[in-house]
Amino acid sequence: MLAKRIIPCLDVRNGMVVKGVQFRDHQVMGDILEYAQYYRDTGADELVFYDITASTDGRILDKQWISKVAQVLDIPFCVAGGIRTINEARAVLNSGADKISINSPALENPQLVSELANEFGSQCVVVGIDSHENNNDYYVYQYTGDIKKTRATQRRTIDWAIEVQNLGAGEIVLNCMNQDGVKNGYDVQQLAMLREVVHVPLIASGGAGQKRHFREVFREAKVDGALAASVFHSISIAIPDLKNYLRLENIEVRS
Amino acid sequence: MITIVDSGGANLASIQFALNRLGVMALLSANADAIKKSSHVIIPGVGSAESAMRRLKANSLIPVLQSLTQPVLGICLGMQILFDFSEEGNVDCLGLFAGRVRKIPSNNDQLIVPHMGWNTIKITQSNLLLKEVPDDSYAYFVHSYAAPVGKCTLASTCYGEDFSAAVANANFYGVQFHPERSSAIGSVILKNFLEL
Numbered sequence: 001m002l003a004k005r006i007i008p009c010l011d012v013r014n015g016m017v018v019k020g021v022q023f024r025d026h027q028v029m030g031d032i033l034e035y036a037q038y039y040r041d042t043g044a045d046e047l048v049f050y051d052i053t054a055s056t057d058g059r060i061l062d063k064q065w066i067s068k069v070a071q072v073l074d075i076p077f078c079v080a081g082g083i084r085t086i087n088e089a090r091a092v093l094n095s096g097a098d099k100i101s102i103n104s105p106a107l108e109n110p111q112l113v114s115e116l117a118n119e120f121g122s123q124c125v126v127v128g129i130d131s132h133e134n135n136n137d138y139y140v141y142q143y144t145g146d147i148k149k150t151r152a153t154q155r156r157t158i159d160w161a162i163e164v165q166n167l168g169a170g171e172i173v174l175n176c177m178n179q180d181g182v183k184n185g186y187d188v189q190q191l192a193m194l195r196e197v198v199h200v201p202l203i204a205s206g207g208a209g210q211k212r213h214f215r216e217v218f219r220e221a222k223v224d225g226a227l228a229a230s231v232f233h234s235i236s237i238a239i240p241d242l243k244n245y246l247r248l249e250n251i252e253v254r255s
Numbered sequence: 256m257i258t259i260v261d262s263g264g265a266n267l268a269s270i271q272f273a274l275n276r277l278g279v280m281a282l283l284s285a286n287a288d289a290i291k292k293s294s295h296v297i298i299p300g301v302g303s304a305e306s307a308m309r310r311l312k313a314n315s316l317i318p319v320l321q322s323l324t325q326p327v328l329g330i331c332l333g334m335q336i337l338f339d340f341s342e343e344g345n346v347d348c349l350g351l352f353a354g355r356v357r358k359i360p361s362n363n364d365q366l367i368v369p370h371m372g373w374n375t376i377k378i379t380q381s382n383l384l385l386k387e388v389p390d391d392s393y394a395y396f397v398h399s400y401a402a403p404v405g406k407c408t409l410a411s412t413c414y415g416e417d418f419s420a421a422v423a424n425a426n427f428y429g430v431q432f433h434p435e436r437s438s439a440i441g442s443v444i445l446k447n448f449l450e451l
Contacts, residue, residue: 002414003373003393040438045373071272076395076436096268098397098436121302123369123397170369199364201371224367254373254393 003254004218005045005225006239007203008232010035011052015065019230029233036069043239044075045254048101048227051081063095070096078126084112086119093120101126101173104142107153110167117168127169131157131190132177138190141177162197172198173227175205183209183231191221203227211237211245218251257449258293261285263310267299270330273435277446287319294325295449300332304356305344307336321349326451327427334422334429335402343400351427354403359415366415369399376410376420384428385409385421386447392440394420394432401431
């Protein structure tokens, strides 16, 4: 049976792993390769590296660390942040990344999703969506890497998810901004709503604080994977413990 | 020398790195002589069956690959194009395995496609390629098309229905999953292949 994926997300800035709360106040946590090897050895199913400065600065991602990560990892990984052209995507994939994830650039130019899918195949094109609740509905936010530039778009989250899926996205990561960094659990209601319309893999992001939050999101929102950062980095949840717990709850995870 | 057939796509580095971790170097090449002289040949999977076959044809590699006698391993799409035919672009493939590669049925959107993530492999036939690989091991899959189970199947995986996860026919081998991304088990399988 296909296992539910546990996906640590590493926010990267200037070649170091950082962590902020609600997208602010980034604090240096440590070296990328040390984190990559630690997660490889403790049973992470996949890793996401997100360059949190690239997209808002209009900078091109530094590729050297990607190749170094690819040399040590024997599990898949995805690189996000500031990829806005076919050539930038190719450089990331050529460096050894399995997938690329785009967020703000897809909002600027939705055709980029189809161009990437046509060039590299849908399976390596992930679209990240930052979603926030407004007036009892959910809207997509843009440029969330920098609090000064973060802005709401006019797009409803559900409409955008359907659109990127139709454009050829092979996976969608929904980051529920209301929940991000506050450890009260994933936004199960919003994810379940998206699950109804998303027929490609759907990954939950934002809000993990306890092991039961993973059980809830897998069982109630039927997502394919759950992404988290600080609870894994701080080892307040150790991945082997989490997987044992989920297995006892009859949720399929990779041993 | 081990050669990875250069299919012109991105994402070949991870296979090279996986071989490097086993202490071997691999050449990336679309040159017929280099491929013929190799001890082992790996056909990676990039893009669609139709585009992969088009590139092999453009490089005059179809008869070269079909006539190889050393161990050959197709990975993911590289395994699919070893079959007779693929419905991905409705294209004739290398014909080294009997059968048609078909799209994974989504069962009216009840099944998420692509099949992406870690799934178990059921070993149905013993073979040196799977030496020391326990039954029900998890491997990493990313694909929307799959090859049927047949007499060449070494291991099958169930996603909606059973499909071939690993196949062998004489010197030709294929794995639908990505051994370079399948943790320790993937490394064992690559090592087994290099020892063939």
